[in-house]
Amino acid sequence: MYLGVDQAAEWADAVALIASTHDAVRSGAVRLFVLPSLPATVAVSAKLSDSAVAWGAQDLHWDDRGAVTGGTSGADLVELGCTLVEVGHAERRKIFGEDAGVTRRKFAAATRNGLTPVLCVGEREPMPAADAAAECIAQLESAFAGDRGSTEVIVAYEPEWAIGQPQPAPPEHVRAVADIVREHLASTRGTAGETTLIYGGSAGIGTLSSLGDSVDGLFLGRFAHNPADFARIIDDAAALT
Numbered sequence: 001m002y003l004g005v006d007q008a009a010e011w012a013d014a015v016a017l018i019a020s021t022h023d024a025v026r027s028g029a030v031r032l033f034v035l036p037s038l039p040a041t042v043a044v045s046a047k048l049s050d051s052a053v054a055w056g057a058q059d060l061h062w063d064d065r066g067a068v069t070g071g072t073s074g075a076d077l078v079e080l081g082c083t084l085v086e087v088g089h090a091e092r093r094k095i096f097g098e099d100a101g102v103t104r105r106k107f108a109a110a111t112r113n114g115l116t117p118v119l120c121v122g123e124r125e126p127m128p129a130a131d132a133a134a135e136c137i138a139q140l141e142s143a144f145a146g147d148r149g150s151t152e153v154i155v156a157y158e159p160e161w162a163i164g165q166p167q168p169a170p171p172e173h174v175r176a177v178a179d180i181v182r183e184h185l186a187s188t189r190g191t192a193g194e195t196t197l198i199y200g201g202s203a204g205i206g207t208l209s210s211l212g213d214s215v216d217g218l219f220l221g222r223f224a225h226n227p228a229d230f231a232r233i234i235d236d237a238a239a240l241t
């Protein structure tokens with residue numbers, strides 16, 4: 001909810017231009033997706049429709065149709081051209097009280113509608129990496145509910161305590177957690193579907209370079225609101241490919 005509808009559309013216009021001119025995006029070496037607020041979806045998608053940038057939503061309801069006033073149907077997101085949807089963001093869990101059961105049902109709704117879930121996991125408080133990874137794995141397994149890789153999933157590791165801060169979580173912490181989570185994903189989901197691990201939480205210019213190949217990318221918030229900064233973050237990604 002940082003950007004208004006017009007601001008989001010203007011931002012998407014700038015991002016579409018960056019995507020169309022950046023070699024790493026044009027070649028497919030760097031892939032981009034945008035998850036605008038729901039009211040901005042149509043305006044943003046109009047700007048991105050001729051670009052390589054995918055778009056999606058920040059939330060959906062677990063039912064596709066019925067008496068759910070104020071809900072967002074995954075089927076409707078598909079009609080809007082969304083190919084991804086965020087599930088289980090820390091703010092959904094904290095502000096809206098979404099528990100593991102709700103996250104599990106929303107994850108299922110995403111896959112049922114053919115939307116790639118961007119499944120957010122992360123520890124609430126700072127803690128040793130092994131404990132944080134265990135918390136993330138418990139959240140993952142709860143959401144998967146036995147799904148063993150039939151579908152593509154983007155896992156966004158976002159420590160709750162690192163969101164909305166001046167700096168991301170320390171890179172050594174992120175790398176240590178990511179290594180354990182990746183190992184778990186590889187051993188439980190194998191190569192079926194595709195599982196991508198990205199880091200979010202005050203990520204910006206330089207974050208990806210500091211994480212090396214422990215993650216596949218970033219889940220950006222405030223520090224991508226300036227298109228010029230976003231372009232520099234794409235440069236960081238391109239340098240790693």
Ligand SMILES: O=C[C@H](O)COP(=O)(O)O
Pocket residue numbers: 158162163164165200201202203219220221222223
């Ligand atoms: O979804 C985005 C994350 O919550 C990160 O936001 P932030 O980078 O502004 O902390």
